Amino acid sequence: MTSRTGRHFLQIPGPTNIPDQVLRAISAPTTDHRGPEFAALTTELLASLGPVFGTSGPVVILPGSGTGAWEAALVNTLSTGDRVLCVETGHFATLWQRMAQDLGLYVDFVPGDWRHGAAPEDIAERLAADTVRTIKAVCVVHNETSTGVTSRVADIRRAIDATGHPALLLVDTISSLGSIDYRHDEWGVDVTVAGSQKGLMLPPGLGFNAVSDKALAASRTARLRRSYWDWRPIIEANRRGLFPYTPATNLLYGLAEALRMLEAEGLPAVFARHDRHAAATRTAVQAWGLEVLCADEREYSSSLTAVLLPDDQDADKVREIILERFDMSLGAGLGKLAGRIFRIGHLGHFNDLALAGTLAGVQMGLQLAGVRIDPSGLAAALDILREPHG
Ligand code: PLP
Numbered sequence: 001m002t003s004r005t006g007r008h009f010l011q012i013p014g015p016t017n018i019p020d021q022v023l024r025a026i027s028a029p030t031t032d033h034r035g036p037e038f039a040a041l042t043t044e045l046l047a048s049l050g051p052v053f054g055t056s057g058p059v060v061i062l063p064g065s066g067t068g069a070w071e072a073a074l075v076n077t078l079s080t081g082d083r084v085l086c087v088e089t090g091h092f093a094t095l096w097q098r099m100a101q102d103l104g105l106y107v108d109f110v111p112g113d114w115r116h117g118a119a120p121e122d123i124a125e126r127l128a129a130d131t132v133r134t135i136k137a138v139c140v141v142h143n144e145t146s147t148g149v150t151s152r153v154a155d156i157r158r159a160i161d162a163t164g165h166p167a168l169l170l171v172d173t174i175s176s177l178g179s180i181d182y183r184h185d186e187w188g189v190d191v192t193v194a195g196s197q198k199g200l201m202l203p204p205g206l207g208f209n210a211v212s213d214k215a216l217a218a219s220r221t222a223r224l225r226r227s228y229w230d231w232r233p234i235i236e237a238n239r240r241g242l243f244p245y246t247p248a249t250n251l252l253y254g255l256a257e258a259l260r261m262l263e264a265e266g267l268p269a270v271f272a273r274h275d276r277h278a279a280a281t282r283t284a285v286q287a288w289g290l291e292v293l294c295a296d297e298r299e300y301s302s303s304l305t306a307v308l309l310p311d312d313q314d315a316d317k318v319r320e321i322i323l324e325r326f327d328m329s330l331g332a333g334l335g336k337l338a339g340r341i342f343r344i345g346h347l348g349h350f351n352d353l354a355l356a357g358t359l360a361g362v363q364m365g366l367q368l369a370g371v372r373i374d375p376s377g378l379a380a381a382l383d384i385l386r387e388p389h390g
Contacts, residue, residue: 009328011358013145013304014175014198016348018254022201025257026250033249039241041256046238048259051267052200053173053192053210054183058238060231061255062207063248066174066195069207070096071103072229073170073191074137077215079223080104082136085126085167087118091146091335096139096172103224108135114337115295117144117151120159127165137168137190143176146334148306148343149294150180157188168215174198177208178262179274179303179347190215196251199303201258201348205251211235272390274302277346277355280384281305284359288366288377293341303347304331307362308340313371315342322365328358352385 010017031038049059062069078084086097087110097107110122118140127135138160143150153171160169168190173182177192178199184192189212196206211219211231219231233244262270278300282292285307293306309315319330319342331343344362346355356378363378 004327006327009326009354009358009361011345012329012331013343013345013347014195015204016198016201016345017350018203019201019258019261019349021261022254022257026203026254028250028253030249033247034242038249041252042238042241042243045252045256045259048256048263049208052178052259052262053194053208054187055185055192055210057185057213058211058216058231058235060209060211060234060238061247061252062209062229062234063205063245064207065197065204066172066193066207067095067099068229069174069193069195069209070099070172072207072209072226072231073193074100074103074105075222075224075226075229076209076231077168077170077191077218077222078103078105078136079221081106083108083130083134084137084139085110085123085135086139087123087151088112088114089116089118089141089147089149089151090114090144091337092144092172092174093139093141094335096141100139114144114147115149115293117149117296117299118156120152120155123156124159124163127160127163127167130165133166135165135167137170139170139172141172142182143173143180143301143303145175145304145331145343146306146337147293148301148304149296149299150176150301152298153182153189154187161188168218175303175347176301178270180301181271184210184212188212190218196255199347200255201261202251202254205248206255269390271302273350274347276384276389277350277352278302278305280355280381281344281346281359283384284363284377284381287380288363288373288375290371290373293337304343304345306333306337306341306343309342309371313369314339318342318365318369318371321368322361325368326361326365328361330362356382356385
């Protein structure tokens, strides 16, 4: 194996690079999870999580990856045989609706081309046609990590409200929370699903559900089987700074540190940084003469960019060369996009020079792979990074 020097460039769209402060926090000795010190930490954590989700309601911290948090959102609010409306924005939306089916729900899956977000008008049309109100929830992925396309959640909420339909709105923010502007309360979301390993700059292992009053009310009558994922004992124990089981103590130390970092930078500045890096990345891609997969500029993702290669090129080959020559990992094309795209993650603990290095590595890799590109792409991105900003 080639010997490596310096740091590996982990530019997949999550898990993301972990700040040294967070790694140090995680490495602290484990304390008594039923003791007063830990209760104080939990109480502080729960208070500082709210602003990141844009909610004053409960945020449930779950031991598990994002997939576990998907399941918690469904099993706490729905009953066997309920209908849910899901939208095919990409690979992750497809997996979430499959889980809903596995759990015994009937899924109306609105087809999509994996280049657009969920269309508010399609959702409104389906709900308006459901005159007997059998659809109990709408599931939307805010930032489709497989495609680099966002869905306009505030517009979707407005479209749902215009139909007067009472369905719950469940939103996956696994690759947007802490990176892209998001407002659980203001946008009337009922359950926001998140994970630790992307914008929150932690290792994988924590999931989250932010819960509206309406979702809490639904959880009182929902009949899907649940035990470990049940919100109620968690919310109850959290009131005293506790959990009903042994929590992932050291990840929670890391979470407290990551939240302090986000607060110190300020969420508006965090979002602006992600927007700038995404804009610089798209500028490079377009100047190279390649296509950004996202087809609607209102839906560009600020946490990752998916790059579509010409039909005669193999995106996995490009990624392989970049890993081998420059020690950088990029995201693979998932599902039906395998080999057709690669994904550049520019989220989490990241800065201008890290992006410059990332784009330099991508440009050299494309050239080495024999993809015909205009080499002005990197310089065009640097022009953007050089511009003064707030
Ligand atoms: N949803 C989205 C948008 C994701 O990006 C991912 C993972 O990358 C998941 C769900 C699944 O989460 P996990 O792999 O943490 O279980």
